[in-house]
Structure formats: C-alpha cells, structure tokens
Amino acid sequence: MALVSGQDAFSVELARIAAAARHSNLSRAEQLRHALDRVQDGGLEPEQVERARRLAHQLAGSSGTLGHPAAVSPARLLESYFTPGSGIPDATADEALAAVLAALQGQPDTTL
C-alpha cells in the first residue's frame, strides 16, 4: 500500500473542489449576465442590485482562490459596477463579464 502525503491528498481534493467551484462560478456569471441586462434596462430593484454585487464578490474570491486568477480583476470591476453610484459605464461592465467568462472557460490551474 502506498503512503499518500497530506499535500498529495490535498492536491486531489483541491482539483475536485476547483472543478465544482468552476461550475458554481459559471452559474454566477450567467446570473450576472441577466442582472446586467436588467439593470441596463432599468428593471432591477435595489435588493437585486445588492444580490448581484454579492455574486460578483463571491465570484472574485472563489475563482481567484480556486485556479482562475484571470477572473478576479473583472469580477471586482463587476462588484464595483453593482455598487450604487459607481458610475462605471455599462459597456465596461459588459467587457468585464466577457473577461470573466473567458477566464472560466479553461480548466482551473490547481498546480501546487
């Protein structure tokens, strides 16, 4: 029987968690797509804006910790966009979401 070190076991577990997180973060990005469409149409209530801000916040923390660092900066921009009074142009938010989705297309880098 081979001995497995804690770090080896963690490497396996990290890959599993990162794969699941990628799916969750793609779902968050999809929800942000809908939120962007609605806020740009003026159809988002304040509590829905706050929910979108939290989604972007979670997306940034999760994707960066779990193998998709390129998604962090655009997700932070989306978090700012959904902060009332940010003044960030709609087109900039659209570009940020596209960058998030592009970053999440690849498999997570969980190299230790």
Added chain:
Amino acid sequence: MLVVDDDASIREVAQAALELVGGCTVLTAGSGEECRRTAAEERPDVILLDVMMPGTDGPATQRLLSDDERTSDIPIIYLTAKSDSVLQQSPPIVRGMILKPFDPIRLMSDVEALLGWRS
C-alpha cells in the same frame, strides 16, 4: 479551527488545506449566526471569519462573539477581499486578516504567523 464563509467553495478549500496540509481539525459555518452557535459549543482555537456575509456580517459577528463570555477569548482572523480598513476599528482579539483570493497551500502558515504559533 472554525472557518466561516458564506461561499461553500471557500469553506471547502480552507478546510481541506488546514486539515490535509496543516493537520488541524476544522469545523465550518456558513453564516455569522452559525458561527456563534458553533464557537460557543466547540470552542475552536481560532476563527477564520469572512467579512462580507449576508445577515450578520464579519465585524458584527466579531462583536457578538466578544460580548459572549463563552467565545470572547477566541482569536479571530478575518478572511476578506477588502483592504485593511476593517482592521482599523477591531479589538486585539482580531489578530489580522488573510486576503481573498488566498493561496490554499500557504493558508496554514499564514494562520500560524498571525497567531504567533511559529517558533
């Protein structure tokens, strides 16, 4: 240790890192309310506490923990995406912060450094 975060992926990766790499026993909670219950019952060595959570957020949870004699002496480390502004009004029981995103493989050593556990 007790890891508190409303994001399941962050709870999972922190728990795995601290248990498999750090050799700790780790409990988790998904909200400030759950954190208070678990902390009072289990008395962890340290609480890693997310700052931005719905309901009772990190700083509010910290104040409630400090007001409860069962939990007032448990050190707290904030897990946060924010800069150090959250630390400016924190009492000494808050030992520092770990910025998100964090490197899971370094999490244990970062916790040890903030708690002064390293020799």
